[in-house]
Amino acid sequence: MTTPTTTPHPDTTPTTASHRMPAPQPRGPVSTTLLAALRSGTPDELDPGADGTEPLAPVAAALEAAGIDGPDATAVVLTEDVQLALLVMYELHYRGVDGVDDAWEWHPGLLALRARIERPFEAALRARVPQPECDATDAAGVAARLFRLAADDDSPSLSRYVARKADAAQARELIALRSIYQLKEADPHTWAIPRLSGVPKAALVEIQSDEYGGGHPGHMHHELYARTMRGMGLDDTYGAYLDAAPGVALVAVNAMSLVGLHRRLRGAIVGHLAAYEMTSSIPCRQYSNGLRRLGHGEDVTGYFDEHVEADAVHEQIAGRDLAGRLAEQEPTLRDDVLWGAALCLAVEGDVGAYAMERWQHGESALRAPLPPA
Numbered sequence: 001m002t003t004p005t006t007t008p009h010p011d012t013t014p015t016t017a018s019h020r021m022p023a024p025q026p027r028g029p030v031s032t033t034l035l036a037a038l039r040s041g042t043p044d045e046l047d048p049g050a051d052g053t054e055p056l057a058p059v060a061a062a063l064e065a066a067g068i069d070g071p072d073a074t075a076v077v078l079t080e081d082v083q084l085a086l087l088v089m090y091e092l093h094y095r096g097v098d099g100v101d102d103a104w105e106w107h108p109g110l111l112a113l114r115a116r117i118e119r120p121f122e123a124a125l126r127a128r129v130p131q132p133e134c135d136a137t138d139a140a141g142v143a144a145r146l147f148r149l150a151a152d153d154d155s156p157s158l159s160r161y162v163a164r165k166a167d168a169a170q171a172r173e174l175i176a177l178r179s180i181y182q183l184k185e186a187d188p189h190t191w192a193i194p195r196l197s198g199v200p201k202a203a204l205v206e207i208q209s210d211e212y213g214g215g216h217p218g219h220m221h222h223e224l225y226a227r228t229m230r231g232m233g234l235d236d237t238y239g240a241y242l243d244a245a246p247g248v249a250l251v252a253v254n255a256m257s258l259v260g261l262h263r264r265l266r267g268a269i270v271g272h273l274a275a276y277e278m279t280s281s282i283p284c285r286q287y288s289n290g291l292r293r294l295g296h297g298e299d300v301t302g303y304f305d306e307h308v309e310a311d312a313v314h315e316q317i318a319g320r321d322l323a324g325r326l327a328e329q330e331p332t333l334r335d336d337v338l339w340g341a342a343l344c345l346a347v348e349g350d351v352g353a354y355a356m357e358r359w360q361h362g363e364s365a366l367r368a369p370l371p372p373a
């Protein structure tokens, strides 16, 4: 055993401070009432409210009025308003939200409201993403099926567009848009670690160790991403561009949190990671080429250059030792492993398709164009 020293990692790279996500601008009655309730005090002070009303009652009423329990629930749950509310609820499990007391994280009333959103959300995702068929039950066979799923993905190629055509403003939009996940890169998949055992657990830890810099704070992938942002004149504050992110981007991040936070869905978060890794290496080379074509240097391309190498290794570990072995170890999880992979390809593909569509019409892929660098 090595003896810990007082300076275990003399890494001099500047890293971002740990802070809460700034409270976002509400996008409708559900997110308005939720943010108002969460920011009005601690649950203890408010529960039941000083005037005898339960502080979350207006949120429940807004959800009901939106139709969360009705026949169109799977459409209601995908609106920007409800997705933003869900993202705020999930954020309490990550870094927290400015002005929101930490005790809200495990408030039973809030968890009950979240479940009311999650039920139709999972149903909407299951309807959007069909269960991939698979005959294999062994690790190698399941891994091969995952690689085929990733190879067959026919979403429009955002990375090829960035490599060849994107202009400077579109490249900045893309980096801002992706930041709502990339500044917490790897965190949703980390929830799976205590829920696995044996080979799949060791494989996930091996991947996550790279994602978190292998002990070097400045090499953490979310830190490399922050560096890219700074190099492009963007604000690297955690959550800085949440208000700019369209609903489709919120769905992609919330889908990750949903399958990450529920142990029942551990197969799906593992499959999600496998697909993410399998569709990263070549696109990252294209993003890097595109950013270089636009005149950027290593400070900006470093994040993508790192992933060209790292994810070529990660996709092998994720496919065979993590996802394949988990499906072999717990056969009842196999279908969710495959579905989680298909989910990743679908929701990430939706974000790319949305951005390309907007750009083709000469519009911003964000809710409001960014101020110039």
Ligand SMILES: [Fe+2]
Binding pocket: 185, 211, 221, 307
């Ligand atoms: Fe990464």
Ligand SMILES: [Fe+2]
Binding pocket: 211, 277, 310, 311, 314
């Ligand atoms: Fe990776």
